[in-house]
Every structure is written in C-alpha cells, then in structure tokens.
Amino acid sequence: MFIVGLLGWWYGAGWRERTRMIGERLAKAYDFFSLDLLVKTLFAPFRQISAGRVRGSLDVQIRAFFDRLLSRCIGAIVRSIMLVVGTVWILTLAIAGLVEAVLWLFVPFFPIVGAVMFAIGWVPHAGL
Amino acid sequence: MQDFNFHSARAEKARINAALTLSWRIMLVVTAVGLALAGVAFFIIGSTYGWLCIGVAAVPMMILEWRRGELQDIPLGKTDSLSDQLASDVLGLLPEKPSPVAIAKAASTTPGGQFMAVRFGITMNFFSNLLHDDPDASAEVWAQARAIKEKTGSHAITGAVLAVALVRLIPGYQTLLAHMKLEDVDLEAGVRWHDHLRQLIHQHQAPRRTGGIARDWSFGYIPLLERYGHNISAEIAAGGLLQVDLEAHQQALDKMIEMFGTGGRQNAVLVGANGVGKSTLVAALAERLLDASSNLPSHLKFRQVFVLDSAALIAAAPGRGELENLIMGIISEAYSAKNIILCLDDAQLFFEEGIGSVDLANVLQPILEAGRLRMVLTMDEQRLLQIARRNPTLYNALNRVNVPPANREETLRVLQDKLLITEHQRHVIFTYHALTEAYSLSERYMHDIEMPGRAFKLLEASAGYAEGKLVTAESVQRAIEETIGVKVGVATADDEREKLLNLEDLIHERMVNQTRAVRVVSDALRRARAGVRNQDRPIGTFLFLGPTGVGKTELSKALADVYFGGEGKMIRLDLNEYVRADDVARLIADGADDPHSLTAQAMKQPFSVVLLDEIEKAHPQVLTTLLQLLDEGILRDVKNREISFRDTIVIATSNAGADRIREYIDRGYKLEQFEEQITNELISSGAFKPEFLNRFDEIVVFRPLNKKELLQVVDLILAGINKTLAAQKIVVAVDDDAKLFLVDRGYDPRLGARPMRRVVQRAVENTVAKLMLAGSAMPGQTVHLSLEDVQGVFAGEDAARQMMEPTPDE
Numbered sequence: 001m002f003i004v005g006l007l008g009w010w011y012g013a014g015w016r017e018r019t020r021m022i023g024e025r026l027a028k029a030y031d032f033f034s035l036d037l038l039v040k041t042l043f044a045p046f047r048q049i050s051a052g053r054v055r056g057s058l059d060v061q062i063r064a065f066f067d068r069l070l071s072r073c074i075g076a077i078v079r080s081i082m083l084v085v086g087t088v089w090i091l092t093l094a095i096a097g098l099v100e101a102v103l104w105l106f107v108p109f110f111p112i113v114g115a116v117m118f119a120i121g122w123v124p125h126a127g128l
Numbered sequence: 129m130q131d132f133n134f135h136s137a138r139a140e141k142a143r144i145n146a147a148l149t150l151s152w153r154i155m156l157v158v159t160a161v162g163l164a165l166a167g168v169a170f171f172i173i174g175s176t177y178g179w180l181c182i183g184v185a186a187v188p189m190m191i192l193e194w195r196r197g198e199l200q201d202i203p204l205g206k207t208d209s210l211s212d213q214l215a216s217d218v219l220g221l222l223p224e225k226p227s228p229v230a231i232a233k234a235a236s237t238t239p240g241g242q243f244m245a246v247r248f249g250i251t252m253n254f255f256s257n258l259l260h261d262d263p264d265a266s267a268e269v270w271a272q273a274r275a276i277k278e279k280t281g282s283h284a285i286t287g288a289v290l291a292v293a294l295v296r297l298i299p300g301y302q303t304l305l306a307h308m309k310l311e312d313v314d315l316e317a318g319v320r321w322h323d324h325l326r327q328l329i330h331q332h333q334a335p336r337r338t339g340g341i342a343r344d345w346s347f348g349y350i351p352l353l354e355r356y357g358h359n360i361s362a363e364i365a366a367g368g369l370l371q372v373d374l375e376a377h378q379q380a381l382d383k384m385i386e387m388f389g390t391g392g393r394q395n396a397v398l399v400g401a402n403g404v405g406k407s408t409l410v411a412a413l414a415e416r417l418l419d420a421s422s423n424l425p426s427h428l429k430f431r432q433v434f435v436l437d438s439a440a441l442i443a444a445a446p447g448r449g450e451l452e453n454l455i456m457g458i459i460s461e462a463y464s465a466k467n468i469i470l471c472l473d474d475a476q477l478f479f480e481e482g483i484g485s486v487d488l489a490n491v492l493q494p495i496l497e498a499g500r501l502r503m504v505l506t507m508d509e510q511r512l513l514q515i516a517r518r519n520p521t522l523y524n525a526l527n528r529v530n531v532p533p534a535n536r537e538e539t540l541r542v543l544q545d546k547l548l549i550t551e552h553q554r555h556v557i558f559t560y561h562a563l564t565e566a567y568s569l570s571e572r573y574m575h576d577i578e579m580p581g582r583a584f585k586l587l588e589a590s591a592g593y594a595e596g597k598l599v600t601a602e603s604v605q606r607a608i609e610e611t612i613g614v615k616v617g618v619a620t621a622d623d624e625r626e627k628l629l630n631l632e633d634l635i636h637e638r639m640v641n642q643t644r645a646v647r648v649v650s651d652a653l654r655r656a657r658a659g660v661r662n663q664d665r666p667i668g669t670f671l672f673l674g675p676t677g678v679g680k681t682e683l684s685k686a687l688a689d690v691y692f693g694g695e696g697k698m699i700r701l702d703l704n705e706y707v708r709a710d711d712v713a714r715l716i717a718d719g720a721d722d723p724h725s726l727t728a729q730a731m732k733q734p735f736s737v738v739l740l741d742e743i744e745k746a747h748p749q750v751l752t753t754l755l756q757l758l759d760e761g762i763l764r765d766v767k768n769r770e771i772s773f774r775d776t777i778v779i780a781t782s783n784a785g786a787d788r789i790r791e792y793i794d795r796g797y798k799l800e801q802f803e804e805q806i807t808n809e810l811i812s813s814g815a816f817k818p819e820f821l822n823r824f825d826e827i828v829v830f831r832p833l834n835k836k837e838l839l840q841v842v843d844l845i846l847a848g849i850n851k852t853l854a855a856q857k858i859v860v861a862v863d864d865d866a867k868l869f870l871v872d873r874g875y876d877p878r879l880g881a882r883p884m885r886r887v888v889q890r891a892v893e894n895t896v897a898k899l900m901l902a903g904s905a906m907p908g909q910t911v912h913l914s915l916e917d918v919q920g921v922f923a924g925e926d927a928a929r930q931m932m933e934p935t936p937d938e
Contacts (some may be wrong), residue, residue, distance in 0.1 A: 001140045007188060009198050009383060017197050024335060031420065034340030044346040048464070075345065107186050114183015118176050 010108060018104050022097035029093055040078045042102025046075030132270065134224040136211035138202055142220030145199035156188040163188075204284055207543040210270055213277070215240065224265040228539045232259055232294050240287025243322045246598070247560045248315065249308060250291050258298045272296050277536045280319040309561065309601075318560055321544050328545065337420030338365045339430040348465035350434075352458045356441050357434035357470075361414045377409050380529050383506070386415055387527050389425045393499035394645070397475070398506040400531030402721070403581020405542070406506040409531060410435070410471050413504070417469075417787075431502070434462070435471040438478065459491075475505035479515055489519055497525040499509075505657050510767070533871045539567055539580040546584055554591040561601035562590060565596075569608045569616060572772045575731055613693070614735035614775050627691065628654050634690045637751040641841040644799065645672060645828040649687055649777060652825065656775075664728070666761045669778045669823065671743070673806060674830030675786035677880020681741065684779045688737040697736045699729040699776070703746035716765045727765035743780040743910050744815055751820055758823035780824070784815040793831050803829045833881055838871045841881050845888045853896065857907035860892055866918040873922065891921045 048071050056064075106113075133139065143432060163185035170178030193224060202219075205212025211219065218241075221234035235241035236252040244249040259265075271291035273285045282289050282380055292315045295301050353359075384396045395898035398406040413432035416422055422429075436458070445451040462468035472478055478488045495501055505526070507515075534542060545561050551557055563583075570582040576852075577585060586607060593603040593610075605616045627634065631650040632643075639646070652668030655661040670682040688698035706715060716816035719728030730738070740746075740754070757763045761774035785806050792802040807827055811818050821827060833841065842862075862870070895917055899905035 001137070002144060005137070005141055005144070006194050009194055010190065014194065014197050026515035027337075028335060032340045034342045038342050039498060041342070041346045046888045048346075048348050049725055070247065079342065079345070110186035111183040114179040114181075114186075118183075121176050123174050123176055123178065124171055 007108060011105070012038035015101070015104055019101050022101060026090060026093055029086070029090050033082060033089065035083060035086050038086070041071050041075070042079050043076050045081050046078055060106065131210070132222065132226060132266070133209060133211040133220070136209070138205050138216070138484070139211050139219050141199055141202055142216040145195060145202070145216065146220030148191075148195055148199070152836045154193065156192050160185050160188040160192065172653065180311065213274070213285050215286040217322045218285070218287050218290060226266055227261045227263045228259040228265050228269050228294060228297060229256065229261045231266060231269055231290055232256070235287040235290040235294070238287030240289070240322055241291050242287070244288050244291040244318055246557055247321070248310065248318055249559070250295060250632055255294055259294060269297055271292050276316065276319060280316050280323070282319055282323045283326070286322065288319045292316065292319055296861045306635045314560060317540070321560075324544065325548070328548065339420055344432070344467060348461070350461050350465050350468065351452075352461050353434050353468065356444065356454070356458060357436050359432055359434055360411050361418055361432040364411065365418055375414070376530060377405055379532050380409055381412055381416065383529050385416065385424065385428065388502050389428055392422045393496065393525060393527055395496050395499065395525070395527055396504050396529050397512065397526045398504065398529050398531050399509055399512050400577040401508050401533060403577035403579065403585070404533050405580060406531050407473060408538040410473070410504055410506065431467050431469050433469045433471055433504070435473050438474070452488065455488055455491055459495055459801045461499060461571065469502040469504060471504040471506070473506050475507045476511035476515070489522055493519070493522045493525065501933070504805045533578040536567055538585050540564070542580040543584060543587060547587065550588060550591065556591050556594045556597050556599050558587060558599040559601070562587065562604050563600045564820040565601035565604040566590065569604060572610055572774060573612055573614060573734055575769045575771060612734060616775070624657070628657055631691065635686045638686045638844060638846065639679050640833065640837045642679050642683060644832055645683055645830060648828055649683065649779075652777060653691060654744045663774065664760060666758070666776065667774050667777045669758045669825045670780070671821065671824045671827045672779060672781045672830055673785055673827060674783070674789055675832055675880055676783055677876070677882035678830040678832055680781040680830055681739065684737050684739040687777065692736055698739055699733060699736050700724065700739045701726055701739045703750065704742045709747050709749040712749050713766065715750060715753060718765060718766050727763055727771045730763070730771050730773055730776065734772055738773065738776045738778045740778065740780040742782065743784045744784040755820065755823055764847065785810050789829060790832055799829055799831050803827070835871060838875055838881060839867055840883065841884055842867045842870050842888055845885050846892065849892055855901070858896065858900070858905055859910040860896060860913065862892065862918070863915060864891075865915040866913055869915055869918050883929050891918045894921055919928065
C-alpha cells in the first residue's frame with residue numbers, strides 16, 4: 001500500500017498540486033508586478049502632486065501642462081522598466097516551473113538512475 | 129448503516145500519516161539532506177557514490193512531500209461511507225474494530241477532541257468510565273456523528289463531532305450536561321466553532337491579491353494624510369489585521385459598497401452605539417476594497433482607507449483658523465490623490481465644540497454635500513440627532529447606515545473570531561463558558577458600550593484572572609466582581625458561607641428584634657448567593673411598614689454594612705422629594721448630569737441595598753416608573769440604557785398605616801394576625817395601588833418596640849459610643865436604673881426610638897467630655913454613670929423647659 005499510495009499520489013494529485021503551486025507562484029508574481037495595470041497606466045502621471053483641472057492664467061496652465069508632461073514621462077519610464085523586469089521575472093519563473101513540473105515526474109526514478117549511474121561509474125566534474 | 133472500513137485506501141493512508149510521527153519526520157529530513165550533501169561531496173571528490181546518495185535521498189524527500197501534499201489532511205472521499213467522511217486525523221488512529229472507548233481515545237488526541245476537552249471540559253477521563261468497550265456499540269456513535277455533522281454543517285466527522293456523539297451515547301447525558309452547565313446546543317455550537325476556526329486558518333493561508341507594486345503609482349502624494357491619518361488599508365495589506373467574519377454586519381458593508389459604487393453623495397455615516405463594531409466595519413471595508421478577486425467596481429478597487437487622527441490634528445493646529453486650514457489641506461490632498469476614502473472615527477469630534485473636539489461643520493458640510501470625496505463617518509445615534517437638530521442641512525447630506533448591536537449568537541461568533549488574537553497575545557485559552565458568561569454578565573453590568581464590544585471588553589479583562597492559562601466562567605466572574613464590586617458567582621468561600629448562614633445574628637448585633645423582617649431579607653440573600661433565585665429580578669423586594677423609629681431604615685443600613693460591605697453600599701432615596709410627576713426625570717437622570725439619580729447610583733454601584741424611604745409620599749408617576757424595577761430588576765435611564773437592579777435588595781419603607789399598627793398592638797394583637805389586614809386597609813384607603821403592592825416579595829410590618837427592647841437599643845447605642853471612645857482608651861458603663869431613665873427620656877410614641885440615640889449621646893458624651901476636660905477621666909479608666917449623673921445632665925434642661933411651658937392657670 002505504501003509504495004502504491006505514494007506513487008499513485010505522485011503521478012496523480014501530487015503532480016496536479018505541484019502544477020497548481022507553480023501556477024500560484026506565477027500569479028503571485030503577476031500580482032506583484034501588476035503588469036496589466038502597468039500597461040493600462042503606462043502614460044499616466046507618476047505620483048502626481050496635483051490633480052484635476054488647473055485654473056489660472058495661461059502661464060499657470062502651461063506650467064501645469066509641462067509639469068504633468070514631465071510626470072507622465074517619468075511614469076512611462078518607471079513603468080516600462082518595471083514591465084521589463086516583471087516580464088523577465090515571470091518568464092524565468094515560468095521556465096523554472098516547467099522544469100520543476102517535468103522533473104517531478106522523474107523523481108521516483110532517481111534511486112534507479114542513481115544505481116545505474118553508480119554502476120556505469122561516470123562522475124560529473126570529476127576531480128573538481 | 130455502513131460500518132467502519134479499516135482497510136479502505138483512505139484509512140491506510142491515514143494510518144501511514146499517524147505513523148509518521150514528528151521524530152520520524154525529523155529523521156527523514158535529516159536523512160534526505162544528509163544524503164544529498166553527501167552526494168554532492170562525493171561528486172566533488174570524484175566518487176560515483178554520489179549517484180547512490182542522490183538517488184536514495186529522493187526516497188525520504190518523496191515521503192515528506194507526500195505527507196505535506198496529501199497525508200496530513202487527506203481530502204474526504206466521494207462516498208458517504210465512514211472511511212470517506214471521517215477526518216483523517218481520527219481515521220489514522222482507529223483500530224480495526226473500534227469500540228466507543230477506542231473512538232473516544234482516538235478522538236481525544238486529535239485537535240478537534242482536544243478543542244472540546246479544553247473549551248468544554250469533555251476529556252478522555254470524562255468518557256473512560258461511562259462508555260462501553262464493546263465494538264458492537266459503535267454503530268450508534270457513528271449514527272450520532274453523522275447526524276451531528278449534518279446538523280452543524282461540519283466539513284467532516286472530526287474529533288469534535290465524535291466527542292459530542294460520544295457524550296450523547298452516555299445514559300442520562302442530559303443530567304451530566306446540566307451538571308456541567310451545558311446544553312445540547314452548546315456542544316453543537318462547539319463543533320461549529322471548531323470548524324469555523326479551521327476555515328479561518330485556511331482563509332488566512334490562502335494567497336492574497338492586493339494590487340501589486342504599481343497599484344498606487346497613478347495616484348497623488350499624500351504627505352499630510354500620512355502624518356495625520358492612519359492607513360488601515362496598508363495595515364491590512366501587510367497582514368497586520370485579522371478581520372473577523374462579520375456576518376452580522378454584512379448588510380451594512382454591502383450598503384456602503386453600494387453607496388460608493390454608484391453615483392450620489394459619496395459618504396456613509398455608520399450609526400451605532402459604542403462597541404457595536406463600527407471601526408471593525410471600516411476595517412472590513414478596507415479589506416474588501418483591497419481584495420483583487422472581489423466583485424467590486426474597478427473605481428473602488430484598491431482604494432485606501434485613512435482614519436483621521438483627531439487628537440493629532442488638534443494638537444498640531446490648536447488655533448481655530450489653523451485647524452480649518454489643515455483639514456482643508458488634508459481633504460484637498462485626499463481628493464487630489466483620487467484613491468482615498470477618508471474616515472472620521474467618532475465624527476462628532478469634528479462637529480461639536482468641546483475638550484478634544486472642534487466644530488468643523490462649516491468646512492466639512494460643503495464637501496459632504498458635493499459628494500466628490502468618499503468619506504466614512506462613525507458616530508452614535510444621539511450625536512447624529514444632535515447634529516440633525518443643530519444643522520439639518522448637514523444631516524440631510526449624510527447617508528445613514530445603521531450598525532445594530534449584535535445578538536447573543538452573533539456576539540458569540542464575533543468573540544470566537546476575535547479571541548484568536550487575544551489568546552495568541554495573552555497566552556491564554558478561553559472556555560466556552562467564559563464566552564457565554566461574558567455575554568450574560570456584560571449585558572447586565574456594562575452599560576456604556578454595546579454588544580459585541582462589551583462582552584469582548586470583559587473577556588479581555590478576564591484574561592488577567594486566568595488560572596493555569598485557562599479563562600473560565602469563574603475568571604469572568606472575578607473580573608466583573610473586581611471591576612464593579614458586585615458578587616455574581618455562587619458563594620464558595622468559607623467565610624462568606626459562614627456569614628450568610630449567620631446573617632440574622634450579625635444583623636441583630638446592631639438592631640433589636642423585628643425578627644421576621646430580618647429573616648425575610650436574610651433568606652433572600654441566601655437564595656441569591658446559593659444561585660437559586662430568579663436571575664431576572666432584584667435579589668429581593670420588600671415593603672417595610674410601621675411607625676417611625678422602629679428600625680426600618682436601621683435594618684437596611686445593617687444589611688448594607690454586614691453583607692454588602694459598608695453603609696456606603698446603600699443607595700438611599702427620600703421619596704418625599706419626588707412628589708411631582710416631572711420628578712421622574714430626576715429619578716432616571718444621566719449620571720453626567722445628576723450623579724445622585726437612582727439610575728446613576730445603581731450604575732456605579734450595582735451590588736447594594738436600595739432604600740426607597742417614605743414611599744407613600746412619592747407621586748403615582750414615580751411609583752409607576754418603579755414598577756419595572758420591582759418586577760424585572762431593570763430601569764431605563766434618560767438615555768434609554770437598561771440599568772440593572774438585579775443585584776440589589778430593594779427596600780421601600782412607609783409610615784402609612786402606622787396608627788393602625790399601633791392600635792392593633794395596643795389591643796394585644798400579634799403581628800401575624802393583622803399583617804394581611806393592614807395591607808388590605810392600605811389598598812382600600814388608596815395609599816397604594818394593589819398592582820404596586822403585589823410587586824413586592826414580602827410586605828413586612830414592623831411593630832413598635834417595647835420597653836425591654838428599648839433597653840437593648842440603649843445597649844447598642846452605648847456599644848457604639850464605647851467603640852468611638854476606644855481611641856481614648858475610656859470605657860463608659862451606665863447603671864441599669866440610668867438606662868431605664870434614658871428609655872423613658874428617649875422614647876416618643878410618635879417618633880419611636882429615633883430620639884433615643886440623641887438622648888443617650890447627650891447624656892453620656894457630654895458627661896465624659898466634661899470629665900475628660902476636668903482631668904477626672906484618664907485613659908484606661910472606666911467611667912460609671914449612675915442615675916443621678918444622667919438625671920443631672922437633663923435637670924437644667926427640664927427646668928428651662930418648665931419655665932417656658934405655660935401653667936394650666938395661664
């Protein structure tokens with residue numbers, strides 16, 4: 001029962017649970033970087049000091065326009081950097097997750113593989 | 129009925145999990161890590177043993193992973209069989225043919241069983257001698273367990289469910305439960321509580337989506353708000369606040385979200401008494417807004433809730449103009465930021481002038497009316513009504529959301545949730561009895577705060593009275609006894625029991641005769657402290673009838689002194705001061721306005737003797753008001769708070785019928801023979817209405833004291849004088865004939881023994897004072913007063929009186 005139960009779970013619910021965990025990790029990273037929000041607000045002013053319509057002379061309005069333009073530029077740069085960092089990070093996690101999910105399937109073979117490799121006698125980085 | 133299948137796959141797995149004890153798991157971890165490290169080491173030195181080590185390390189690692197992923201909480205099976213419905217922790221511990229005793233043993237080691245043991249006192253010892261050890265008797269346990277699971281909605285047949293099922297298997301278990309002061313429904317509540325805690329833990333472990341790093345980048349800077357406000361959203365996002373499941377307040381929360389989600393004035397005024405959970409509701413709103421997975425309009429998601437700190441604001445800008453400017457700055461900042469919901473907790477502080485508050489209605493009203501900035505205000509009903517009266521426009525600009533006090537069931541649920549944090553912080557565990565006791569006692573004795581806050585406040589205080597880190601009903605009783613000086617538990621201390629059993633003797637140490645009156649009040653008190661009285665009435669309500677100076681007031685004082693802890697524990701109201709209908713208002717006035725009102729005094733001192741003197745003189749409206757007090761032991765004060773008199777002895781005294789009483793006594797009747805007659809005469813003469821007299825537990829007639837009793841009164845007064853003189857080390861002894869003289873002198877048929885104290889004091893104290901000043905009475909001496917001495921004191925006085933009195937010829 002022990003071995004059947006272990007292997008039954010490993011290749012059934014266990015693997016599904018593992019893929020769910022990988023998915024959860026990706027979702028957490030996606031939530032942290034909030035990529036959709038970054039895209040939606042790419043050109044929005046960044047941490048603006050004033051908001052809404054600015055009333056006043058033309059001079060004041062022009063200054064407010066340029067202030068906001070500058071704020072939008074800063075926002076676009078910061079968000080773009082974060083988009084790139086977030087995308088790379090999520091991709092890395094996805095690849096690592098894929099490797100993990102595939103590797104999971106081979107873990108039960110490790111004792112056999114180990115024994116075979118021991119018998120063959122090859123050692124990685126021998127003499128390091 | 130399907131039997132327990134020991135060999136099902138789920139049961140086998142559960143047993144593997146049970147076998148993987150902590151020591152085994154530690155060993156597996158050490159083995160896996162050791163082998164992996166050894167493998168790497170072998171590779172480094174170029175040995176092929178590294179393959180073997182790494183390969184073998186996978187085995188313990190897989191076992192550990194299996195346990196984490198499945199064994200430690202094996203999901204329920206798909207069928208209705210026992211093996212599929214039993215919680216895996218119990219399943220793994222059951223033998224092949226479990227008897228009720230074996231089931232009890234297994235259940236008692238699981239978290240569910242331990243929960244019932246600690247919170248309800250249902251331990252393995254409790255079961256061991258009461259259950260069968262016959263496996264055939266188990267079918268009934270399973271049937272009960274299934275029924276309980278069904279009824280309570282428990283996710284599985286857990287240790288808690290089994291504990292309750294096993295209790296129900298005990299013959300005459302209802303008696304057993306009654307002995308433990310429990311009912312069937314309490315145990316079912318326990319199962320729900322345990323299951324709810326499990327759900328809460330799962331909820332807390334579930335991943336949270338709170339918007340991410342860029343959530344607030346598009347919104348404005350809020351330096352002022354961060355300085356003068358408290359960001360509860362940030363606290364929740366950081367996991368600092370564990371919100372309770374506010375089923376009771378779900379409606380209010382939905383209403384707030386609806387208000388903020390649609391057009392119209394963007395404000396919500398949470399109206400409810402202190403303690404109903406308004407602040408918790410604001411935190412619940414903040415939590416809901418932060419949940420990315422919730423079904424909210426996008427313009428509400430991730431909005432930050434800031435609570436303004438009124439004290440910090442007033443401290444920073446003491447001047448009126450300064451404060452208004454600061455508030456405007458904050459509001460403008462919140463508006464510009466575009467993601468802020470501003471909360472004014474105890475909003476009345478912003479709408480009234482006073483210490484620690486300032487009237488900013490002129491500043492806030494246009495903002496509330498315009499409705500562009502989302503705001504939540506909290507205040508109680510009375511404050512809102514005051515605002516409505518002072519400023520109807522402002523009132524009309526507010527969207528009211530009522531937050532009602534929680535009922536018993538809701539309060540217990542909220543307590544169960546909130547106590548998780550308290551237990552963690554104070555390192556204590558609360559029993560179920562502690563919760564129910566906190567509800568009952570706080571409802572009776574705590575008036576300034578509503579449920580569930582009042583019960584929670586009491587429970588928090590009770591943590592300090594925990595014994596062995598367990599907070600029981602007794603801890604709660606001690607907390608309230610220490611806080612407000614009331615006795616709520618059953619008398620257990622030897623000295624108190626002794627006092628109760630000898631109450632009559634103790635009272636008679638300071639009052640003479642009136643045996644029946646002394647007995648009825650003593651009996652009432654004994655009933656109360658033995659826990660056999662009606663809890664929904666005062667301890668006792670008595671009407672003392674009789675002439676002046678026979679001991680009616682003295683008995684009340686003696687009772688307060690002997691049992692309630694001093695004469696100060698007597699609330700005395702002279703009802704001849706309540707002769708007009710509008711005096712009712714004075715009777716029930718708020719303590720802040722009149723600290724001497726009946727309700728204010730009872731609030732401050734709920735464990736006392738209430739003496740209503742000369743009740744026949746009170747206005748009928750006043751007597752009608754007192755009916756509820758006599759009947760149910762409560763009186764509503766001017767603020768509509770229920771003030772409890774259920775721990776008082778209410779004594780009303782009256783001189784009505786005094787002449788008739790004297791007449792009966794003079795004609796040689798005994799009290800028992802005319803008591804009922806006197807009562808009837810009082811009703812027929814219109815002195816009292818029958819419905820008023822019927823409210824009293826006993827109507828006791830006091831008879832005038834005879835000469836022998838008056839001599840005893842003199843002795844009591846002399847004892848009091850000697851007590852006073854004890855500081856001077858002087859003792860006074862009065863001869864018997866002198867005492868008789870004092871009795872004659874001090875007794876007045878109209879005033880009874882009342883003038884006696886004055887006469888004795890004058891005779892004795894004056895003489896002793898003169899002797900002391902003349903140096904004739906020294907410390908350590910006994911001063912003997914003879915008849916001549918006493919007569920001498922009054923001689924001059926009598927001569928003067930004779931001179932003043934007209935002669936018969938005149």
